[in-house]
Amino acid sequence: MIEVKQAYKTFNRGTPDENPSIRGLSLKINDGDFVTVIGSNGAGKSTLMNLLSGSIQADSGSIHIAGQDVSTMPEYKRARFIGRVFQDPKVGSASDLSVAENLSLAMKRCGGRGLRLANRKAYHETFKEKLSHLDLGLEERLNDSIGLLSGGQRQAITLLMASMIEPHILLLDEHTAALDPKTADRVMRLTDQIIKEHKLTALMITHNMEQAVKYGNRLVMLHQGKVALDISGSERENLKEEDLLAQFSKLAKT
């Protein structure tokens, strides 16, 4: 379970550029939830994601993951709970390293790195099997540099890396936004498949209302750094794109 309590985050505090991004946000995500997060630009979606992953720390408030207070835990230590897929396909993997080396890094996301060989032959069967599920022909390209692959292929691999060791929560930050529509659709279906297969808890930011309604079992709309709407259960199942657009225009007026 993930619990954010009364989180505040202001950027450039005390300067003319002062920008309150998260203003007293509280959110509880239960195990197995697949939450889609929507909101207009500047609503605090990405900041929420960064607060959870630890790339930035909140000014006040607390964050608990799996019963542990991680509020001040550095990003690399929090990685043991968290799998992440970024908006930019180039961010999720290391271009100069091979596909197999990148996947080997993911095998040790929860720590325990030592002086054993990193990219072990013993891993390769698992890698090939997981890559073949992507259906992109990548199982034959274990030794190619990741930099040679397309954005869609890289994003699919990042997804594999994030879920290689089952994370406590999977964070998806508009991870299909930089892809062409066909590839975006494919990566999104892969994401859904992986989440269902491993019964993962996931949080997905999206600007795509269709995605927001089609995937997940719970929807959260952020507005001015707070949760403005939190829909789950049967209400969520009957939710339509039009309803969301109506909510957007309603919030825009306030």
Next chain:
Amino acid sequence: MTLYALISSLELGLVFGIMAIGVYLTFRVLNFPDLSVDGSLPLGAAVSSVAIIAGINPWMALIAAFLAGGLAGLVTAFLNVRFGIMSLLASIVTMTALYSINIRIMGRPNLALLGEETVFSQFEAICPAFLQGNLISLFLYSLIICLLGLCLYFFLATEVGLALRATGNNPQMARAMGISTGGMTLLGVSLSNALVAFAGALYSQSQGSADVGMGIGTIVAGLVSVIIGEAMVRKKGVAWALLGALVGSCLYRVVIGFALATGTGDSIFALKASDLNLITAVIVVLLLAGPKLQLAARRSSK
């Protein structure tokens, strides 16, 4: 250029090849431009010389130099990781401080190892008879480099080594994969400076002296070696890059040796040993500008 001069150039190429491998580690693997090597090279020489004069085994002196270099690197990396001081600035600070420290260690700006035991004199004693003169040091350098190169190659293939490479290539992703990028920077910069100090110690043992000024231009020479190596060895991968740095270093010293040998004479354009840094700077510019100049030439010919 005489055979003797060629062999001397190769010797220099090999010993500074160790330094070039250290520079490769920061410049390419960690993506951390580190100028402190200009100080850690003479640091290694100073520590090794003082140790030898104090009667310590020359091999132990090399190890002491290695550790001292590692410590210097640790300072640079700590300034960067803990206080967020930009890598270039942090390393310049360390380099500057090392100048004074090196003089402190030696007690004066230079030291001579007259008649002292060195790894070379010890090796000569156990060496087979067919190896003589310059060949002895050439052989010993090759042996040490093979050993160091293999160790480093295997280290970079380990889980920690891969984490180091990921840190340099994509720190954001590295953190998301549970890698302490700060810790890796500390480790990588230390290791790099340790290698450079080791090279300095080995060089001072072969020359029989240590000088506080011997480090000037180290970083540039290291960069040239890495870049020439990349141009020569076009294959990707850690093993090729390590080999490239070594080949680049040797080639660079041979070119310099050749320039100095042919450029002597009485004209005002005759080269002196002190022109080394100018020649190096010109080579760096040519190497870096080369691809752009080629492109411009191709465009204008169309």
